[in-house]
Amino acid sequence: DVKVTQSSRYLVKRTGEKVFLECVQDMDHENMFWYRQDPGLGLRLIYFSYDVKMKEKGDIPEGYSVSREKKERFSLILESASTNQTSMYLCASRPPWASNQPQHFGDGTRLSIL
Amino acid sequence: DQQVKQNSPSLSVQEGRISILNCDYTNSMFDYFLWYKKYPAEGPTFLISISSIKDKNEDGRFTVFLNKSAKHLSLHIVPSQPGDSAVYFCAASEGRGSTLGRLYFGRGTQLTVWP
Numbered sequence: 001d002v003k004v005t006q007s008s009r010y011l012v013k014r015t016g017e018k019v020f021l022e023c024v025q026d027m028d029h030e031n032m033f034w035y036r037q038d039p040g041l042g043l044r045l046i047y048f049s050y051d052v053k054m055k056e057k058g059d060i061p062e063g064y065s066v067s068r069e070k071k072e073r074f075s076l077i078l079e080s081a082s083t084n085q086t087s088m089y090l091c092a093s094r095p096p097w098a099s100n101q102p103q104h105f106g107d108g109t110r111l112s113i114l
Numbered sequence: 115d116q117q118v119k120q121n122s123p124s125l126s127v128q129e130g131r132i133s134i135l136n137c138d139y140t141n142s143m144f145d146y147f148l149w150y151k152k153y154p155a156e157g158p159t160f161l162i163s164i165s166s167i168k169d170k171n172e173d174g175r176f177t178v179f180l181n182k183s184a185k186h187l188s189l190h191i192v193p194s195q196p197g198d199s200a201v202y203f204c205a206a207s208e209g210r211g212s213t214l215g216r217l218y219f220g221r222g223t224q225l226t227v228w229p
Contacts, residue, residue: 040123043219048216090157105157108155
Protein backbone atom coordinates (compact mmCIF):
# COMPACT_ATOMS: atom_id res chain seq x y z
CA ASP A 1 0.00 0.00 0.00
CA VAL A 2 1.06 3.54 -0.71
CA LYS A 3 1.99 5.49 2.39
CA VAL A 4 1.85 9.28 2.35
CA THR A 5 2.91 10.75 5.68
CA GLN A 6 2.36 14.33 6.77
CA SER A 7 4.59 15.40 9.62
CA SER A 8 1.92 16.96 11.83
CA ARG A 9 -1.78 16.26 12.30
CA TYR A 10 -2.42 19.54 14.13
CA LEU A 11 -0.38 22.73 14.13
CA VAL A 12 -0.94 26.14 15.71
CA LYS A 13 1.14 29.10 14.56
CA ARG A 14 1.04 32.86 14.87
CA THR A 15 0.43 35.49 12.21
CA GLY A 16 3.61 36.42 10.41
CA GLU A 17 5.48 33.20 11.19
CA LYS A 18 7.12 31.14 8.48
CA VAL A 19 5.48 27.72 8.51
CA PHE A 20 6.75 24.46 7.05
CA LEU A 21 4.48 21.51 6.27
CA GLU A 22 6.26 18.31 5.38
CA CYS A 23 5.08 15.37 3.31
CA VAL A 24 6.88 12.10 2.61
CA GLN A 25 5.81 9.22 0.37
CA ASP A 26 7.33 5.76 0.27
CA MET A 27 6.39 4.58 -3.24
CA ASP A 28 8.97 6.37 -5.37
CA HIS A 29 6.25 8.50 -6.96
CA GLU A 30 7.34 11.30 -9.25
CA ASN A 31 4.21 13.42 -8.87
CA MET A 32 3.30 15.11 -5.59
CA PHE A 33 0.59 17.64 -4.75
CA TRP A 34 -0.46 20.06 -2.03
CA TYR A 35 -4.13 20.96 -1.51
CA ARG A 36 -6.12 22.85 1.04
CA GLN A 37 -9.62 21.87 2.01
CA ASP A 38 -12.12 24.41 3.31
CA PRO A 39 -15.82 23.88 4.07
CA GLY A 40 -17.94 24.36 0.98
CA LEU A 41 -14.91 24.88 -1.27
CA GLY A 42 -13.69 21.32 -1.72
CA LEU A 43 -10.05 20.57 -2.45
CA ARG A 44 -8.10 23.38 -4.05
CA LEU A 45 -4.69 22.77 -5.58
CA ILE A 46 -1.90 24.97 -4.25
CA TYR A 47 1.23 23.55 -5.93
CA PHE A 48 2.37 20.33 -7.51
CA SER A 49 5.65 18.79 -8.55
CA TYR A 50 6.44 16.22 -11.24
CA ASP A 51 10.10 15.71 -10.43
CA VAL A 52 12.85 16.70 -8.03
CA LYS A 53 13.35 20.47 -8.05
CA MET A 54 10.41 20.90 -10.44
CA LYS A 55 7.23 22.67 -9.40
CA GLU A 56 4.06 24.02 -10.94
CA LYS A 57 1.55 26.50 -9.55
CA GLY A 58 -1.93 25.25 -8.89
CA ASP A 59 -5.05 27.37 -8.56
CA ILE A 60 -4.22 29.22 -5.33
CA PRO A 61 -0.42 29.58 -4.99
CA GLU A 62 -0.42 33.08 -3.49
CA GLY A 63 1.22 33.19 -0.08
CA TYR A 64 2.78 29.74 -0.49
CA SER A 65 5.95 28.23 -1.86
CA VAL A 66 7.19 24.65 -2.14
CA SER A 67 10.42 22.70 -2.05
CA ARG A 68 11.23 19.32 -3.63
CA GLU A 69 14.89 18.52 -2.92
CA LYS A 70 14.36 14.77 -2.75
CA LYS A 71 11.94 12.59 -4.65
CA GLU A 72 10.15 11.31 -1.56
CA ARG A 73 9.68 14.66 0.16
CA PHE A 74 7.54 17.65 -0.81
CA SER A 75 7.37 20.64 1.54
CA LEU A 76 4.81 23.41 1.60
CA ILE A 77 5.97 26.76 3.00
CA LEU A 78 3.80 29.59 4.23
CA GLU A 79 6.14 32.54 3.85
CA SER A 80 4.32 34.79 6.34
CA ALA A 81 1.31 33.05 7.83
CA SER A 82 -2.01 34.86 7.86
CA THR A 83 -5.32 33.99 9.48
CA ASN A 84 -6.92 33.23 6.09
CA GLN A 85 -4.47 30.36 5.74
CA THR A 86 -6.12 28.51 8.59
CA SER A 87 -7.22 25.33 6.87
CA MET A 88 -6.81 21.58 6.43
CA TYR A 89 -3.77 20.89 4.24
CA LEU A 90 -3.55 17.67 2.28
CA CYS A 91 -0.59 16.14 0.49
CA ALA A 92 -0.94 13.54 -2.27
CA SER A 93 1.31 11.54 -4.56
CA ARG A 94 0.90 9.58 -7.81
CA PRO A 95 3.12 7.64 -10.22
CA PRO A 96 3.42 9.20 -13.70
CA TRP A 97 4.06 6.15 -15.79
CA ALA A 98 0.40 5.24 -16.24
CA SER A 99 -2.12 7.83 -17.35
CA ASN A 100 -4.94 6.52 -15.19
CA GLN A 101 -3.80 6.23 -11.63
CA PRO A 102 -5.41 7.72 -8.54
CA GLN A 103 -3.66 10.13 -6.24
CA HIS A 104 -3.00 8.82 -2.74
CA PHE A 105 -3.49 11.21 0.14
CA GLY A 106 -1.96 11.68 3.54
CA ASP A 107 -4.14 12.21 6.62
CA GLY A 108 -3.84 15.97 6.47
CA THR A 109 -2.52 18.74 8.71
CA ARG A 110 -5.07 20.91 10.47
CA LEU A 111 -3.31 24.28 10.62
CA SER A 112 -4.57 27.14 12.77
CA ILE A 113 -3.07 30.62 12.42
CA LEU A 114 -3.74 32.87 15.41
CA ASP B 115 -14.52 28.78 -12.88
CA GLN B 116 -15.14 25.29 -11.56
CA GLN B 117 -14.69 22.56 -14.12
CA VAL B 118 -16.13 19.87 -11.88
CA LYS B 119 -19.37 20.56 -10.06
CA GLN B 120 -21.24 18.73 -7.36
CA ASN B 121 -24.46 20.65 -7.03
CA SER B 122 -25.81 18.87 -3.97
CA PRO B 123 -23.86 19.77 -0.84
CA SER B 124 -25.68 17.10 1.15
CA LEU B 125 -27.68 13.90 0.77
CA SER B 126 -29.55 11.93 3.42
CA VAL B 127 -30.50 8.29 2.81
CA GLN B 128 -31.93 5.53 4.92
CA GLU B 129 -29.80 2.47 5.59
CA GLY B 130 -30.35 -0.27 3.00
CA ARG B 131 -31.52 2.10 0.28
CA ILE B 132 -29.61 3.41 -2.73
CA SER B 133 -27.46 6.52 -2.51
CA ILE B 134 -26.92 8.42 -5.77
CA LEU B 135 -24.30 11.14 -5.85
CA ASN B 136 -24.05 13.30 -8.94
CA CYS B 137 -21.27 15.20 -10.63
CA ASP B 138 -21.11 17.40 -13.74
CA TYR B 139 -18.07 18.61 -15.64
CA THR B 140 -17.45 21.19 -18.33
CA ASN B 141 -14.08 20.24 -19.83
CA SER B 142 -14.53 17.86 -22.78
CA MET B 143 -10.84 16.92 -22.52
CA PHE B 144 -11.40 15.09 -19.24
CA ASP B 145 -10.96 11.38 -19.80
CA TYR B 146 -10.50 9.89 -16.35
CA PHE B 147 -12.89 10.29 -13.46
CA LEU B 148 -12.62 9.31 -9.82
CA TRP B 149 -14.59 9.32 -6.61
CA TYR B 150 -12.97 9.85 -3.24
CA LYS B 151 -14.48 9.40 0.19
CA LYS B 152 -13.40 11.52 3.14
CA TYR B 153 -14.06 11.14 6.85
CA PRO B 154 -13.45 14.11 9.18
CA ALA B 155 -9.81 14.57 10.25
CA GLU B 156 -8.60 12.05 7.64
CA GLY B 157 -7.30 12.34 4.11
CA PRO B 158 -9.49 11.43 1.11
CA THR B 159 -9.51 7.74 0.22
CA PHE B 160 -9.77 6.60 -3.38
CA LEU B 161 -13.04 4.75 -3.95
CA ILE B 162 -13.58 4.00 -7.62
CA SER B 163 -12.67 5.36 -11.04
CA ILE B 164 -13.78 5.19 -14.65
CA SER B 165 -12.09 5.85 -17.93
CA SER B 166 -13.90 7.70 -20.71
CA ILE B 167 -13.82 4.60 -22.89
CA LYS B 168 -16.32 2.97 -20.52
CA ASP B 169 -19.75 4.02 -19.31
CA LYS B 170 -19.94 1.91 -16.16
CA ASN B 171 -17.58 0.50 -13.57
CA GLU B 172 -18.52 -1.61 -10.56
CA ASP B 173 -16.72 -2.48 -7.38
CA GLY B 174 -18.85 -4.28 -4.83
CA ARG B 175 -21.57 -1.95 -3.55
CA PHE B 176 -20.19 0.97 -5.58
CA THR B 177 -20.96 1.65 -9.23
CA VAL B 178 -19.92 4.69 -11.24
CA PHE B 179 -21.80 5.67 -14.39
CA LEU B 180 -20.43 8.04 -17.01
CA ASN B 181 -22.55 9.88 -19.58
CA LYS B 182 -20.06 11.63 -21.83
CA SER B 183 -22.62 13.38 -24.01
CA ALA B 184 -24.18 14.98 -20.93
CA LYS B 185 -20.80 15.46 -19.22
CA HIS B 186 -22.26 13.81 -16.17
CA LEU B 187 -21.21 11.04 -13.83
CA SER B 188 -22.86 9.48 -10.85
CA LEU B 189 -21.90 7.20 -7.99
CA HIS B 190 -24.42 4.62 -6.82
CA ILE B 191 -24.06 2.94 -3.45
CA VAL B 192 -26.28 -0.09 -2.93
CA PRO B 193 -27.16 -0.91 -0.22
CA SER B 194 -26.16 2.15 1.77
CA GLN B 195 -24.69 1.59 5.23
CA PRO B 196 -24.16 3.98 8.16
CA GLY B 197 -20.39 3.62 7.69
CA ASP B 198 -20.79 5.19 4.25
CA SER B 199 -21.56 8.53 5.92
CA ALA B 200 -18.77 10.79 4.72
CA VAL B 201 -18.00 13.56 2.25
CA TYR B 202 -17.71 12.28 -1.33
CA PHE B 203 -15.58 14.15 -3.84
CA CYS B 204 -15.80 13.76 -7.58
CA ALA B 205 -12.57 14.41 -9.52
CA ALA B 206 -11.42 14.42 -13.13
CA SER B 207 -8.22 14.61 -15.12
CA GLU B 208 -7.42 15.31 -18.76
CA GLY B 209 -5.06 14.11 -21.39
CA ARG B 210 -4.64 10.38 -21.77
CA GLY B 211 -0.97 9.70 -21.35
CA SER B 212 -0.39 12.85 -19.39
CA THR B 213 2.27 12.35 -16.78
CA LEU B 214 1.30 15.27 -14.60
CA GLY B 215 -1.80 13.63 -13.17
CA ARG B 216 -3.42 16.83 -12.05
CA LEU B 217 -6.95 16.30 -10.71
CA TYR B 218 -9.82 18.77 -10.68
CA PHE B 219 -12.14 18.29 -7.72
CA GLY B 220 -15.76 19.13 -7.05
CA ARG B 221 -16.76 20.74 -3.77
CA GLY B 222 -18.04 17.53 -2.28
CA THR B 223 -21.34 16.03 -1.13
CA GLN B 224 -21.93 15.13 2.50
CA LEU B 225 -23.70 11.77 2.57
CA THR B 226 -25.54 10.81 5.75
CA VAL B 227 -26.93 7.29 6.04
CA TRP B 228 -29.37 6.93 8.90
CA PRO B 229 -30.57 3.66 10.46
